[in-house]
Amino acid sequence: MASALVILILLIAGLVAAAVLWTRYLGRDVEKLVPQAGQIRPVEGGAIHYVDLGPRDAPVVVLIHGLSGQLQHFTYGVTDLLEQEYRLIAVDRPGCGYSSRDSDALAALPQQARMIWALLDALGVERPVLAGHSLGGAVSLAMALDRPERVAALALIAPLSHPQEGDIPAFKGLEVASPLMRRVIAHTLAVPMARRTAAQVLEQVFRPEPCPEDFLTRGGGALGLRPKAFIAASADYMAANAGIAAQQARYAGGLKVPGGVLFGAGDYLLPPARHGTPMAAFGLGCEEVAGRGHMLPITGPEICADFIRRMAAKGP
DSSP states (O other), X not given: OHHHHHHHHHHHHHHHHHHHHHHHHHTTTHHHHSOOOSEEEEETTEEEXXXXXXXXXXXXXXXXXXXXXXXXXXXTTXXXXXXXXXXXXXXXXXXXXXXXXXXXXXXXXXXXXXXXXXXXXXXXXOSOEEEEETHHHHHHHHHHHXXXXXXXXXXXXXXXXXXXXXXXXXXXXXXXXXXXXXHHHIIIIIHHHHHHHHXXXXXXXXXXXXXXXXXXXXXXXXXXXXXXXXXXXXXXXXHHHHHHHHHHTTHHHHOOOOEEEEEETTOSSSOHHHHTGGGGXXXXXXXXXXXXXXXXXXXXXXXXXXXXXXXXXXXX
């Protein structure tokens, strides 16, 4: 009996070791496909990877990507359209892309806001326009609630702004509450599963528009095929679900920044009626674009650039 138990333990250990090695093998070339694009600045709790584009004396626009994303969501097309007019600072949110954070607790919206403010303080940025997409919209709102006097305007693109009703099928696999289990899954199952289901997930994320063929490289999507990316995305997803209701409760008394909200009318992930239209009560009118989905910075960079310009014009 004892020998059988030892054999079973060794077999399980061998399978786990094989899974870890297979995960490393699958992810080995990802960072060659999407290399580090900018600089990394240490902040309390981690470090922020960012690119800094455009004239240094121009108005500043900070570009903040969404769940399981990276700054390439904006450098894909939006930055090329704006960098002659604005100083653009596109960031990898803490834990994402080439940024880092010291613990999963720093996935909380106020903590992400604090870390990005720390970067902007270090860069001497005074009154930026915050352009946040999806979860980046929720982080932008957290930044505006914490320092309203420091934000010129908000340009929120398909933002998470209210508690979501029901699960989002594309992100069901991210529902892992335990940080330890999150890491076990990340280093064994997550990367092979992500490769197997990537086409289906991307179809849901981009619906009703097609996912561009170069999204994994030019759009940075390949960086999601790393254990680090699963850990960050899972922690972000759980923290956003836990914290967005408390953030919503602060809008009525604390949201005092001009701007607006832009949605694709066919957004499959975050319904505009729930996350866009209600923001008009707080001075952020919602616009909808027919035939468009959730990934507007990739599929409609011209639409996003025009929207950011118009929201920036509302600021002082």
